[in-house]
Amino acid sequence: xxxxxxxxxxxxxxxxxxxxxxxxxxxxxxxxxxxxxxxxxxxxxxxxxxxxxxxxxxxxxxxxxxxxxxxxxxxxxxxxxxxxxxxxxxxxxxxxxxxxxxxxxxxxxxxxxxxxxxxxxxxxxxxxxxxxxxxxxxxxxxxxxxxxxxxxxxxxxxxxxxxxxxxxxxxxxxxxxxxxxxxxxxxxxxxxxxxxxxxxxxxxxxxxxxxxxxxxxxxxxxxxxxxxxxxxxxxxxxxxxxxxxxx
Numbered sequence: 521x522x523x524x525x526x527x528x529x530x531x532x533x534x535x536x537x538x539x540x541x542x543x544x545x546x547x548x549x550x551x552x553x554x555x556x557x558x559x560x561x562x563x564x565x566x567x568x569x570x571x572x573x574x575x576x577x578x579x580x581x582x583x584x585x586x587x588x589x590x591x592x593x594x595x596x597x598x599x600x601x602x603x604x605x606x607x608x609x610x611x612x613x614x615x616x617x618x619x620x621x622x623x624x625x626x627x628x629x630x631x632x633x634x635x636x637x638x639x640x641x642x643x644x645x646x647x648x649x650x651x652x653x654x655x656x657x658x659x660x661x662x663x664x665x666x667x668x669x670x671x672x673x674x675x676x677x678x679x680x681x682x683x684x685x686x687x688x689x690x691x692x693x694x695x696x697x698x699x700x701x702x703x704x705x706x707x708x709x710x711x712x713x714x715x716x717x718x719x720x721x722x723x724x725x726x727x728x729x730x731x732x733x734x735x736x737x738x739x740x741x742x743x744x745x746x747x748x749x750x751x752x753x754x755x756x757x758x759x760x761x762x763x764x765x766x767x
Contacts, residue, residue, distance in 0.1 A: 521574075522571075522576045522606075522607070523576070523592070523595055523596060523599070523601045523607070524577070524579070525578075525580075525588070525591075525606065525607070526546035526547070526578070526608075527540075527581070527608060527610040528541070528543030528580065529584050529585050530580070530582045530584065534666070537665065538611055538667065538669055539666055541650045542608070542609040542650070544677075545609040545648070546578045546579070546609060549571070550567050552682075552685035552688070553569055553571050555568065555569030555578060556568050558580070562598065564581040564595075565579070565580045565582060566579050571688050571689050571692040572689035577601075579591065579592065581633075585632050586633070588632075589635075589636035589639050589640035590636070593641050596641060603645045604644070606641070606645040607646040607647075607691060608633075608634065608637060609684075610634060610650065611650055612651050612652065613629075613652065613654045613661065614629065614651075615651025616653055617653045617673065618677075620649065620650055620651065620680070620700060620703050621651075621700070622691075622700060623646075623647055623649065624645070624646050625644045626643065626647075627643075628643075634647065650684075652665070676707075679707050682707075683702070683703045683704075683707040684703055686706050687699050687702035687703045687706060
């Protein structure tokens, strides 16, 4: 079994905060893959289901961000889920909005939810880093992450969450590279994908083909040849008319 844990803070007050993008990701995965209802388990809300051929438990810790490790640790120990089968979805200040990276292990980069999970389980779990951008100053970080996404950000946010949900089967099978490739492909709107240039069709319509060019180049020579043959025939006719019949 796999454990996909989304990080955030519980309650309607925090529901649309940038810090809660981890919650949003697992909620979108649950909806896209027909998971069962969310139930109170492991000091959080959990939903069981399958992603592709993999059984997965989705988890939203109800402990507030700073104590996320207690919830994730309880679930992992009870279900005997190995660290390599745990993926944690969280907000990432160091990535531009809508960008996604996956890494295993490493530091916590000041993220209190990751720090708590590492304290309970160790660091060798998978982190799905969901870019939210940086406010530009470290003094503004707390205010930035604990405030809602602006309405103008919903377009890229929804595209990203949908892409993560669609690509989740890759993550469930451990194919992180294909997961990232699929997310990048799905997140790009149709209207910004490279389209076939009209230049090719335009060039075809304005440039004569080889056959036409050949015919055009042969036409003057053919016309001259026809006139020459006519002149020869006329002269021969005159010559024959001028000859006297034999005696």
